[in-house]
Amino acid sequence: MKDQIREGLQRVRSFFRKDAMDRELDEEMASHIEMAVEENLKKGMGEEEARRQALVRFGGEQQAKETHREARGLPWVDMVLQDLRYTFRSLRRDRGFAFIAIVILALGIGANIAVFSVVNTLVLRPLPYPHAEQLVWFAGNHGQGGLSGVTYNVSSYEEYAKHARSFQEVTCYQAFWGSTEYNMTGHGDPKHVQAVMVANNFFHMMGVNPLLGRTFRPEEHAKGAALVSMLTYPFWQREFGGDPNVVGRTIEMNNKAVTIIGVLPQSFDFASVFSPGLRVDFFIPAYMDEIRNWGNTVAIVARLKPGVTLGQAQAEANILSPQFRAAHPEPDWFMEYTADLSSLQDYVTGKLRRSLFALWGAVGLILLIVCVNLSNLLLARLASRSKEFAMRSALGAGRGRLIGQLLTESLALSGIGATLGVAIAYGVTTYLAHQGSITLPMLNLVLVDGAALLWTLLITLLVGLLFGIVPGLILSRTNVQESLKDAGRGLSEGRGHDRLRSVLVVSEVALACVLLVGSGLLLRSFLRVLDVDLGFQPSEAAVVDINYDPGAKGEKIAPSLQQILAAVKAVPGVEAAGVADMLPLDRDRSWGLVNPSREYGKNDQQSAIVRIVTPGYLEAMGIRLIEGRDITWQEVFDRAPVAVINETAARYHWPGQSPIGREARGFSDKPGRIIGVVADVRVSSLESSSGPEIYLPASIDPEGAQLVVRSKLPPDVLTTSILPVLRRLNPAQPNNTFRPVQSLVDRSVSPRRFFVYLVGIFAALGLTLAALGIYGVISYSVTRQTHEIGIRMALGASGAQVQRSVIGRTLRLAGIGIAIGAVGSIVIARWIESLLFRTEPWDPVAFVSMVTLLLAIAGLAGYIPSMRASRVEPVIALRHE
Amino acid sequence: MAESKLDLLQGTLDLMVLQILAAMGEQHGYGIARRIEQVSGDEVLLNQGTIYAALVRLQQRGWIRAEWGVSDNNRKAKFYAITQRGRKQLAEDAAYWQRLSGVMGRLLSMSEEGGEE
Numbered sequence: 001m002k003d004q005i006r007e008g009l010q011r012v013r014s015f016f017r018k019d020a021m022d023r024e025l026d027e028e029m030a031s032h033i034e035m036a037v038e039e040n041l042k043k044g045m046g047e048e049e050a051r052r053q054a055l056v057r058f059g060g061e062q063q064a065k066e067t068h069r070e071a072r073g074l075p076w077v078d079m080v081l082q083d084l085r086y087t088f089r090s091l092r093r094d095r096g097f098a099f100i101a102i103v104i105l106a107l108g109i110g111a112n113i114a115v116f117s118v119v120n121t122l123v124l125r126p127l128p129y130p131h132a133e134q135l136v137w138f139a140g141n142h143g144q145g146g147l148s149g150v151t152y153n154v155s156s157y158e159e160y161a162k163h164a165r166s167f168q169e170v171t172c173y174q175a176f177w178g179s180t181e182y183n184m185t186g187h188g189d190p191k192h193v194q195a196v197m198v199a200n201n202f203f204h205m206m207g208v209n210p211l212l213g214r215t216f217r218p219e220e221h222a223k224g225a226a227l228v229s230m231l232t233y234p235f236w237q238r239e240f241g242g243d244p245n246v247v248g249r250t251i252e253m254n255n256k257a258v259t260i261i262g263v264l265p266q267s268f269d270f271a272s273v274f275s276p277g278l279r280v281d282f283f284i285p286a287y288m289d290e291i292r293n294w295g296n297t298v299a300i301v302a303r304l305k306p307g308v309t310l311g312q313a314q315a316e317a318n319i320l321s322p323q324f325r326a327a328h329p330e331p332d333w334f335m336e337y338t339a340d341l342s343s344l345q346d347y348v349t350g351k352l353r354r355s356l357f358a359l360w361g362a363v364g365l366i367l368l369i370v371c372v373n374l375s376n377l378l379l380a381r382l383a384s385r386s387k388e389f390a391m392r393s394a395l396g397a398g399r400g401r402l403i404g405q406l407l408t409e410s411l412a413l414s415g416i417g418a419t420l421g422v423a424i425a426y427g428v429t430t431y432l433a434h435q436g437s438i439t440l441p442m443l444n445l446v447l448v449d450g451a452a453l454l455w456t457l458l459i460t461l462l463v464g465l466l467f468g469i470v471p472g473l474i475l476s477r478t479n480v481q482e483s484l485k486d487a488g489r490g491l492s493e494g495r496g497h498d499r500l501r502s503v504l505v506v507s508e509v510a511l512a513c514v515l516l517v518g519s520g521l522l523l524r525s526f527l528r529v530l531d532v533d534l535g536f537q538p539s540e541a542a543v544v545d546i547n548y549d550p551g552a553k554g555e556k557i558a559p560s561l562q563q564i565l566a567a568v569k570a571v572p573g574v575e576a577a578g579v580a581d582m583l584p585l586d587r588d589r590s591w592g593l594v595n596p597s598r599e600y601g602k603n604d605q606q607s608a609i610v611r612i613v614t615p616g617y618l619e620a621m622g623i624r625l626i627e628g629r630d631i632t633w634q635e636v637f638d639r640a641p642v643a644v645i646n647e648t649a650a651r652y653h654w655p656g657q658s659p660i661g662r663e664a665r666g667f668s669d670k671p672g673r674i675i676g677v678v679a680d681v682r683v684s685s686l687e688s689s690s691g692p693e694i695y696l697p698a699s700i701d702p703e704g705a706q707l708v709v710r711s712k713l714p715p716d717v718l719t720t721s722i723l724p725v726l727r728r729l730n731p732a733q734p735n736n737t738f739r740p741v742q743s744l745v746d747r748s749v750s751p752r753r754f755f756v757y758l759v760g761i762f763a764a765l766g767l768t769l770a771a772l773g774i775y776g777v778i779s780y781s782v783t784r785q786t787h788e789i790g791i792r793m794a795l796g797a798s799g800a801q802v803q804r805s806v807i808g809r810t811l812r813l814a815g816i817g818i819a820i821g822a823v824g825s826i827v828i829a830r831w832i833e834s835l836l837f838r839t840e841p842w843d844p845v846a847f848v849s850m851v852t853l854l855l856a857i858a859g860l861a862g863y864i865p866s867m868r869a870s871r872v873e874p875v876i877a878l879r880h881e
Numbered sequence: 882m883a884e885s886k887l888d889l890l891q892g893t894l895d896l897m898v899l900q901i902l903a904a905m906g907e908q909h910g911y912g913i914a915r916r917i918e919q920v921s922g923d924e925v926l927l928n929q930g931t932i933y934a935a936l937v938r939l940q941q942r943g944w945i946r947a948e949w950g951v952s953d954n955n956r957k958a959k960f961y962a963i964t965q966r967g968r969k970q971l972a973e974d975a976a977y978w979q980r981l982s983g984v985m986g987r988l989l990s991m992s993e994e995g996g997e998e
Contacts, residue, residue: 003942010941025933028910031958032929035911038954059928071934072941
């Protein structure tokens with residue numbers, strides 16, 4: 001064994017010392033011959049005879065060298081290298097083929113690497129935390145009711161933290177952090193910053209250590225404690241230039257001094273996991289006693305004890321929640337704080353898994369089409385190379401060696417394609433990682449990593465073998481010597497060969513059909529989503545975050561808002577303006593809404609999404625008034641308990657009657673009154689319909705203020721004309737810019753758009769490849785049948801007849817492919833059913849349009865060669881052979 | 882040449898080389914080749930050139946070593962010598978060959994006499 005290892009190492013060493021060892025051998029052989037000559041001379045031979053005899057006895061010098069090399073080096077590697085050299089020579093000769101093959105491979109493999117990188121980051125790889133598999137997400141209210149439903153109040157969090165034995169630690173963060181405004185002053189221009197309140201053990205449980213400084217101490221979570229904060233890495237870089245002495249510095253947030261106590265590492269990206277598309281600048285301690293009365297505000301995350309399964313933890317939670325409820329008769333325990341547990345990974349990316357796997361499947365199909373296409377190309381090439389193979393075979397190359405040569409070529413091609421593919425994938429993933437507008441979790445972490453490179457290697461080998469194997473099999477079945485005798489056309493002559501090419505084309509069309517129908521269904525769903533009645537008019541409306549003086553509480557808010565709105569409306573081009581605390585498709589929260597004269601069951605909805613608005617907001621957003629009227633400034637000043645509700649709320653709480661003027665409860669200490677009904681507005685996504693919604697006058701302390709302006713002017717023009725006005729009224733106004741309200745919609749549909757675009761691109765790629773494949777095969781068969789066509793035309797067939805027969809053959813092939821593909825599409829459609837929106841999996845429009853498109857492209861691909869066939873001159877064609 | 886020469890069986894050449902080096906001490910390639918021819922009485926079909934493949938193989942396995950030197954008639958040549966491990970290998974291979982040739986001898990003599998003993 002040891003000897004074998006030694007020999008192996010020596011062989012490798014010799015392999016790299018080829019020249020030196022050859023020289024040494026030459027010298028040795030030369031001295032050998034000289035000694036032999038000398039001895040022969042001594043025997044009395046003549047000079048010439050002595051040398052001749054010596055050479056005869058020595059045998060072939062070249063042969064001795066060859067056996068020496070084989071004995072000492074790596075003959076297998078030598079052979080491969082030789083094949084490679086040969087491959088590159090022959091590819092250089094056939095540049096057109098090489099170029100097309102490499103481009104096709106690069107696109108196919110590149111798409112695969114890019115998608116694999118995304119899938120790997122989002123679904124396959126654990127979340128970027130230590131022992132992420134132990135992390136568990138708590139969903140309250142059986143996962144119903146949006147963020148307000150699934151979050152907990154502080155007391156229920158504390159109960160779980162105290163009593164649940166399945167976990168090492170239970171922690172929480174304030175889930176509505178996006179709705180709390182922080183204005184940072186005392187460091188450059190005033191700025192809006194985003195801060196997340198976290199429980200004391202949050203970073204410890206997530207396994208995150210600060211890059212600088214420390215994390216929060218328990219006493220810092222008490223009300224009245226000195227204010228402290230931790231910076232996220234990007235904010236530290238952006239605002240403090242990565243200053244290592246930032247710890248201990250004081251900044252002002254909402255006019256209060258806050259000490260920076262630490263900086264989080266770059267690897268800890270809270271938002272990309274918990275709230276994709278948003279950004280976090282700060283972390284601050286959650287002041288439990290302060291947020292205790294805020295209702296459902298905290299999201300619970302926990303870490304399982306080692307060895308405890310999710311099922312066991314769930315069983316424990318099922319026992320605990322009724323006990324908690326029994327122990328808490330107080331009114332703010334207004335719901336059963338049940339807990340539906342899932343792994344944090346499932347919570348973050350579970351919904352995307354199917355979309356991503358569909359995407360993965362799509363690129364897999366592309367890769368198969370690429371393989372089929374290249375098989376076809378190689379097959380055509382093999383035909384024209386039959387002479388060359390016959391020649392090599394005659395010179396002593398075994399059949400195995402010839403097949404080896406073919407596989408070397410296909411692997412070399414796929415290798416070059418893969419190298420370019422990696423470059424493409426690198427570009428694509430870099431682009432995706434910097435796409436802030438796509439709200440997919442952890443997209444910023446996507447990159448071509450080691451796993452992706454391994455995957456590349458795997459598919460490269462697979463692809464190379466797959467498309468090299470068909471010509472290899474043909475070669476192994478054919479008597480290569482025969483083609484030397486053959487007059488001209490060689491290997492591809494047989495009917496079986498033709499059939500094989502037809503089978504390849506049919507499968508290519510079938511694969512493309514599946515891809516097209518799948519993407520057609522997704523595209524139709526996407527259009528249906530864009531077609532959804534939002535309940536507001538995003539076009540010609542823009543929004544900016546305003547600061548209305550955070551110090552102003554109670555009475556002072558309303559006058560200051562009225563002053564601002566009056567000034568804004570005076571700006572030329574502004575048609576309507578209003579302020580809301582939160583915008584649809586952006587942030588939300590819910591309060592109670594009930595009709596005191598209606599009976600409610602245990603499971604009846606008694607909460608509604610709340611927006612605190614000024615008069616004019618409904619008009620500025622383009623929300624349709626159905627009945628009644630908007631809120632007035634007088635009601636804002638009077639702190640009147642009036643409310644505008646949406647249609648769903650009206651139907652639900654006041655069925656069969658008009659709610660205008662009726663009493664309503666749940667959102668105010670005093671009995672409230674309904675003054676208007678407006679259209680339903682999409683709250684969290686375009687796909688899910690609205691629940692009850694309620695608009696309250698801005699006299700209630702709003703959490704932030706979004707100024708919505710309706711105007712035909714573009715947002716940047718509004719920024720330059722309106723921002724100075726805001727600045728004049730409030731010097732602390734942050735330097736924000738107007739964004740189109742449409743951007744809220746765009747962000748909301750961005751994941752779907754992302755998938756549709758990608759699948760659409762892949763479908764187009766598949767269609768192009770299939771068209772190329774059809775064209776190649778038909779065109780080749782026309783060339784080969786020139787003689788036959790000539791005879792037919794000589795016998796009286798017209799050009800049109802010939803053309804019809806060629807197109808007929810094309811469409812026959814495409815038809816068979818489409819028939820098979822349609823069956824496959826139905827299977828695929830059922831599998832992606834959950835990704836569709838208002839589209840049946842057998843949606844006739846998608847099926848018919850895509851099949852028609854495919855047939856049309858196939859017809860086109862067959863038309864070009866058919867034209868050529870119809871122009872065959874019988875005399876020339878018959879003379880040709 | 883009326884009678885055809887003996888083809889060398891796989892591995893035989895390696896054993897011959899080891900044996901010659903063990904018996905005669907340091908030798909260059911030409912010396913070893915000549916020695917094989919002499920001992921075999923020119924019965925073996927040997928292209929002298931093939932000996933170098935055997936030499937490099939044995940060397941890589943660590944059974945012989947080589948160094949450049951000067952021959953009796955003042956010619957530069959590479960000299961080969963058997964190593965300790967080579968001797969061990971030689972003993973093993975030689976025993977194997979003797980057993981095999983013994984068996985072959987008995988077997989063939991049996992068939993020559995046309996039946997059982």
